[in-house]
C-alpha cells in the first residue's frame with residue numbers, strides 16, 4: 001500500500017492493521033496517487049495523507065468523483081419519447097459525480113493553493129496586479145448589469161449603454177483622445193484593434209501596398225511584434241540603448257516611406273518614462289506614419305500625463321491593470337483602445353451613440369455615418385459588460401484626484417523598493433528614479449551559482465509570488481518588480497527585508513536555499529522545459545485499483 005507521497009505504508013511498524021484497509025475504491029485510488037505531493041519533508045515526519053496540516057493535497061475532480069452517481073437529483077422524465085433516431089448516448093457520460101459538500105471542499109482547497117493579490121503582495125512586473133475592490137464586484141453583480149443579454153432590444157438596456165458611454169468618455173478624457181473602441185477583450189486584442197485601425201487608415205490613403213513596416217523597440221512586450229506580424233506587417237526592431245530609453249535618432253534612422261507605424265510602450269517595460277516620446281511622435285508623423293502606444297503601463301501616469309498630448313494615435317488600456325478589473329487569464333478581460341482624431345473614423349463597430357434622446361448601438365459599418373468606414377468588428381457582441389461596470393466603479397469611487405494619487409503611489413512604492421534594495425541588487429540603467437516598476441538584472445548574482453529563476457523559487461518559499469523574470473529581454477536575468485500602489489509601508493518593508501535576506505544568503509554562499517527551492521510549496525521545482533514542450537493536457541483514467549496498489 002502506498003500513501004499519497006508514494007511511500008509504502010508500514011502498518012506493522014505501528015502495530016496496527018493497514019490503516020487504508022476497507023477504505024473503498026476511491027480512497028484506495030488516492031492511496032495510489034504516488035506523485036501528487038512531493039513537498040519537502042526534510043526534518044519532519046511524512047504524513048500518511050500527504051497533507052501538511054492546513055496545506056491539503058487535493059486530487060483531481062475526476063479522481064475523487066464517482067461515475068455511477070450524481071450530486072443532483074433529477075426527476076425521471078415521464079412519457080419520454082426519444083427523438084434522436086437511436087443516436088442518443090447509451091453509455092454513462094463519464095463525468096465525476098460529487099455531492100455539494102464534496103464539490104465545495106474541492107474548489108475551496110484548490111483556491112487555497114492559489115496565490116493572488118488577496119493573499120499577499122504580488123510583485124509581477126508589467127502585469128499590474130491591482131486590488132480588485134469589493135465595491136466593484138458588488139456593482140458588477142447588480143442584476144441590471146449581470147443579467148443583461150447581448151441580444152436584448154436596446155430599449156431594454158439603456159442603462160447598460162449609458163454606462164458604456166460614460167466609461168468610454170472617461171477613457172477619452174483621461175487620455176485626451178477622440179474615440180474609443182470598448183470591445184477588445186485584452187491588451188493584446190486591443191493592440192490588434194489599434195493596428196487594424198492604422199492599417200485601415202493607411203489603405204484609405206492608398207498606401208496599403210507601400211507602407212508595410214512597423215518599428216518595434218527591442219524592449220517591447222512580445223505581443224507587439226506578434227500583432228504587427230499577424231496583420232501582415234514586417235517588424236523592424238529599434239535597438240535598446242544602455243540607458244533603457246528609445247532614442248529619437250534610432251527611430252529616425254529607420255523611418256522611410258515604407259514605415260506604417262511605431263509600437264512604443266510608455267512608460268516602457270524597463271520601468272522608465274520615455275523622455276523623447278514627443279520628439280519620436282513628431283518624427284513618426286512627419287514621415288507619414290502612425291504612433292501606436294502600448295498602454296499596459298498607463299497606471300503609472302493616469303492623471304499626470306495624457307497620451308493624446310504626447311502625439312499618440314492609438315493606445316490600448318488594459319482595464320485589468322490600470323482600472324483594477326480582475327485578470328481574466330484569457331477569460332473575461334477587457335482592453336479598450338483609444339484613438340486620435342486621425343484614426344477615429346476607422347474605429348470598429350459596435351459603438352454606443354446617443355440619438356433622439358436615447359442610446360443606440362451602431363452595429364454595422366454603413367450606419368456609422370462618419371467620413372470613413374469602421375474597419376469592421378473585433379468581437380461577436382459588445383465586449384465584457386462586467387469589466388466595464390467594475391472599471392467605471394473604480395473610476396467613480398476614486399475620482400480624478402484618487403486616480404492621480406493611485407498613479408503617484410504606484411511610482412512611490414516602486415521607488416521605495418528600488419531604494420531599499422539598490423545596495424544589494426544591481427540596477428541595469430543606474431540608480432535613477434523609476435516609474436511604477438523597478439527593474440533589476442542578475443549582475444549581483446555573479447559567481448554565486450544562483451540564478452534569477454532560483455531567486456524566484458526561493459521567494460515562493462517565503463510566501464511571495466515571484467516577480468516577472470527574464471523580461472524585458474534587453475536585460476540579462478531581468479527581475480521586474482511592480483508593487484501594487486495599495487500596499488502599505490509595512491508590507492513593502494517586509495518584502496524588502498525578505499529580498500535583502502535572500503540577497504545576503506546568495507552572496508554568503510547559501511546556494512542550497514535557492515537551487516532546491518521551493519522546499520515548502522505544494523509542488524517542488526518542475527521541469528519547466530518539459531512542461532512547456534510536452535504539456536499533459538488530457539486526463540487519462542487511472543489504472544485499475546488492483547494494479548495501482550501492487
Ligand SMILES: Cc1ncc(COP(=O)(O)O)c(C=O)c1O
Pocket residue numbers: 126127186187188189221223265269294296297318333335
Ligand atoms: C507591456 C505589455 N503589453 C501588452 C500586454 C498584453 O496584455 P494582455 O495580457 O491584456 O493581452 C502586456 C501583458 O502583460 C504587457 O505587459
